[in-house]
Amino acid sequence: MTTLQTEKIINLTRGVPPAEAFPTEDLIACEEAALRKYGNILLQYAQAPGFVPMREWLANHYDLKPGNIFMGNSSLEILNFITQLVIKPGDTVFAESPTYDRTNTLLKRACAKIVDIPMEKDGMDMEIFEKELKKNPPVMLYIVADFQNPMGSSTSAVKRHQLAKWAEQYDFWIVEDAPYRPLRYMGKDEPTIMSLSPEKVLHLSSFSKLLAPGIRFGYMVGPDSFVKKVTAWAVDTYIGPVMPTQGMVYEYCTRDLLGKNIEKLKNLYKPRLEALLQALEKYLPRADWTKPEGGFFVSVFLPDGNDMDTLIPKADRAGLKLTDGRGFFINPGDGERFLRIPFCSLNPQELDNAIERLAPLIN
Amino acid sequence: MTTLQTEKIINLTRGVPPAEAFPTEDLIACEEAALRKYGNILLQYAQAPGFVPMREWLANHYDLKPGNIFMGNSSLEILNFITQLVIKPGDTVFAESPTYDRTNTLLKRACAKIVDIPMEKDGMDMEIFEKELKKNPPVMLYIVADFQNPMGSSTSAVKRHQLAKWAEQYDFWIVEDAPYRPLRYMGKDEPTIMSLSPEKVLHLSSFSKLLAPGIRFGYMVGPDSFVKKVTAWAVDTYIGPVMPTQGMVYEYCTRDLLGKNIEKLKNLYKPRLEALLQALEKYLPRADWTKPEGGFFVSVFLPDGNDMDTLIPKADRAGLKLTDGRGFFINPGDGERFLRIPFCSLNPQELDNAIERLAPLIN
Numbered sequence: 001m002t003t004l005q006t007e008k009i010i011n012l013t014r015g016v017p018p019a020e021a022f023p024t025e026d027l028i029a030c031e032e033a034a035l036r037k038y039g040n041i042l043l044q045y046a047q048a049p050g051f052v053p054m055r056e057w058l059a060n061h062y063d064l065k066p067g068n069i070f071m072g073n074s075s076l077e078i079l080n081f082i083t084q085l086v087i088k089p090g091d092t093v094f095a096e097s098p099t100y101d102r103t104n105t106l107l108k109r110a111c112a113k114i115v116d117i118p119m120e121k122d123g124m125d126m127e128i129f130e131k132e133l134k135k136n137p138p139v140m141l142y143i144v145a146d147f148q149n150p151m152g153s154s155t156s157a158v159k160r161h162q163l164a165k166w167a168e169q170y171d172f173w174i175v176e177d178a179p180y181r182p183l184r185y186m187g188k189d190e191p192t193i194m195s196l197s198p199e200k201v202l203h204l205s206s207f208s209k210l211l212a213p214g215i216r217f218g219y220m221v222g223p224d225s226f227v228k229k230v231t232a233w234a235v236d237t238y239i240g241p242v243m244p245t246q247g248m249v250y251e252y253c254t255r256d257l258l259g260k261n262i263e264k265l266k267n268l269y270k271p272r273l274e275a276l277l278q279a280l281e282k283y284l285p286r287a288d289w290t291k292p293e294g295g296f297f298v299s300v301f302l303p304d305g306n307d308m309d310t311l312i313p314k315a316d317r318a319g320l321k322l323t324d325g326r327g328f329f330i331n332p333g334d335g336e337r338f339l340r341i342p343f344c345s346l347n348p349q350e351l352d353n354a355i356e357r358l359a360p361l362i363n
Numbered sequence: 364m365t366t367l368q369t370e371k372i373i374n375l376t377r378g379v380p381p382a383e384a385f386p387t388e389d390l391i392a393c394e395e396a397a398l399r400k401y402g403n404i405l406l407q408y409a410q411a412p413g414f415v416p417m418r419e420w421l422a423n424h425y426d427l428k429p430g431n432i433f434m435g436n437s438s439l440e441i442l443n444f445i446t447q448l449v450i451k452p453g454d455t456v457f458a459e460s461p462t463y464d465r466t467n468t469l470l471k472r473a474c475a476k477i478v479d480i481p482m483e484k485d486g487m488d489m490e491i492f493e494k495e496l497k498k499n500p501p502v503m504l505y506i507v508a509d510f511q512n513p514m515g516s517s518t519s520a521v522k523r524h525q526l527a528k529w530a531e532q533y534d535f536w537i538v539e540d541a542p543y544r545p546l547r548y549m550g551k552d553e554p555t556i557m558s559l560s561p562e563k564v565l566h567l568s569s570f571s572k573l574l575a576p577g578i579r580f581g582y583m584v585g586p587d588s589f590v591k592k593v594t595a596w597a598v599d600t601y602i603g604p605v606m607p608t609q610g611m612v613y614e615y616c617t618r619d620l621l622g623k624n625i626e627k628l629k630n631l632y633k634p635r636l637e638a639l640l641q642a643l644e645k646y647l648p649r650a651d652w653t654k655p656e657g658g659f660f661v662s663v664f665l666p667d668g669n670d671m672d673t674l675i676p677k678a679d680r681a682g683l684k685l686t687d688g689r690g691f692f693i694n695p696g697d698g699e700r701f702l703r704i705p706f707c708s709l710n711p712q713e714l715d716n717a718i719e720r721l722a723p724l725i726n
Contacts, residue, residue: 016407019402022403027406031398032391032394032395036391039382039385040385043382043385043575043578044380045377045379073436080600080601102599105599208408212406213406214404214407214603214606236465237440237469238436238439238440239439241436243578243579244611245605245608
């Protein structure tokens with residue numbers, strides 16, 4: 001193994017799809033067809049939320065109306081719009097702890113008072129949630145209920161129902177960020193929180209994990225009245241979204257290629273998840289980790305006596321790039337022993353090697 | 364003419380390129396080539412400001428460094444980033460009067476105190492500018508120096524030099540929005556304000572008027588240190604811009620097609636500008652109008668005794684859609700007799716018909 005270690009750095013830092021996941025030739029053919037059929041629309045100014053037939057396709061996909069769909073240049077930017085529309089400086093927002101680091105950044109930019117609710121392996125600790133709720137209800141909760149980034153685990157059905165109920169009772173928005181939801185490798189779907197409380201949930205998703213992140217095609221599903229507000233805000237911000245890529249995705253979807261691509265991705269990623277879980281069992285029996293049924297991430301909770309300032313440079317010297325777990329926590333100290341391990345862009349052998357390298361560095 | 368009038372509505376409301384201006388087949392070929400050559404980059408997450416070779420191409424085009432270029436999803440959104448980085452609520456911003464209506468919206472969103480400087484036919488009234496400057500210098504001036512939207516006229520060289528000097532002396536940013544600059548049909552270029560004061564000017568441009576608005580590819584040229592700030596803000600907002608269209612434009616530019624397309628557009632638009640100016644001479648001799656040497660707009664100042672609330676519905680009944688001139692002024696009353704006439708998307712005969720219809724409606 002020594003040779004391999006000095007030869008090739010293994011990168012465990014970014015949750016991105018591997019290049020072999022991109023259906024490049026299909027996308028080329030679809031872009032060509034879309035520009036030839038709809039060029040005069042796709043090349044012209046269009047007001048947000050963009051390409052009308054694609055909006056209709058998504059509405060149909062969710063069994064809703066086009067008025068329930070907003071499409072933009074990444075779901076992260078739509079989250080940015082939401083924070084600007086929902087949060088006044090000083091307003092309270094609840095977030096999972098840990099949560100997606102880029103959301104933390106946007107919540108801070110909006111001057112939200114962030115209350116972080118500790119995660120258990122099936123979603124947030126509901127006792128703490130309820131206590132905080134009674135103390136000071138939020139204007140918004142941000143949650144990744146399916147295969148959470150960074151934890152990989154999912155919120156249980158019971159907790160989803162409870163959250164939906166509380167959102168109505170205490171009148172707050174739930175932003176349900178669900179980019180990984182269609183990538184389930186085992187087990188069965190829980191209901192979306194949106195389906196349990198359609199008037200209080202803003203459901204975000206995108207084609208970044210299902211097709212390609214570079215197209216930056218994200219969308220929001222939500223109540224008609226809120227979609228109108230986001231649309232007006234987007235028109236004032238950039239008039240309309242980038243159009244040719246919306247046309248490309250529309251053509252891809254109407255050719256019925258999306259479902260097939262998702263199947264291909266599941267077949268690619270499932271053995272990677274399994275290899276990672278086996279490697280953790282084999283090399284890190286003393287640590288604790290999540291056992292996701294889909295998505296991009298497994299997270300490892302290291303034993304006492306480990307911390308990021310020691311581990312990251314040691315891993316670096318061993319040819320292993322790690323993400324600093326503290327970035328996923330509002331209170332960075334809570335992440336001293338937290339490791340997010342993205343498994344989609346490494347093959348089973350690389351994942352085995354990575355954990356083999358990691359094991360001797362752990363106290 | 365009566366038949367024509369009832370048969371076909373003439374739309375004088377939007378300054379958009381006509382569909383026949385889009386080099387659709389070339390763009391299809393360039394997108395295909397770009398995705399085939401650089402697919403693994405264009406389909407992957409890229410951090411702002413986007414596709415590195417395109418950034419280098421633009422740097423070379425402006426004889427600057429890549430660090431001077433920021434590329435985003437429309438120059439309007441880059442303006443939005445600038446307002447968020449430069450303006451604190453209550454800060455003073457100077458703007459031309461009239462100015463681009465969407466800029467007014469973004470300045471108001473940033474809670475700027477907008478001081479509007481009246482326009483003459485060669486740019487702002489410099490006496491009023493100086494008086495306001497001495498009273499309360501702004502943090503930022505927004506200007507469209509070339510073929511202004513909505514006036515069509517350009518700022519003189521003398522005024523450009525004066526503005527550049529003042530920006531340094533009084534320490535404010537000049538946002539020089541220049542999307543029309545390459546579309547000069549007669550006369551000769553004045554220097555960009557950026558060239559006169561590179562450390563105080565944020566120069567915006569885009570491919571919306573030179574290729575196609577639907578690709579939403581805008582960019583900023585400015586000091587390295589400010590580009591870094593905008594880049595960090597953009598990464599936090601959406602990670603990276605939409606990439607396949609940046610690759611398409613890069614391929615288009617490296618095939619040397621851009622210059623040829625600009626020549627084609629000039630040949631298409633110049634006779635339209637000439638036809639509009641002739642029609643104004645013929646049908647509206649009592650009105651006053653600008654005589655632009657390029658761009659998309661001519662503006663007409665109607666005689667006393669006209670106002671928008673009367674004129675717009677009358678024009679509507681005569682089959683002529685007009686933009687409410689009041690929208691271009693911070694003080695809407697200043698626009699009661701102001702008509703912006705976009706000429707690029709109508710052919711010479713349509714423009715002649717439009718002004719012929721307009722003439723009898725004017726008091």
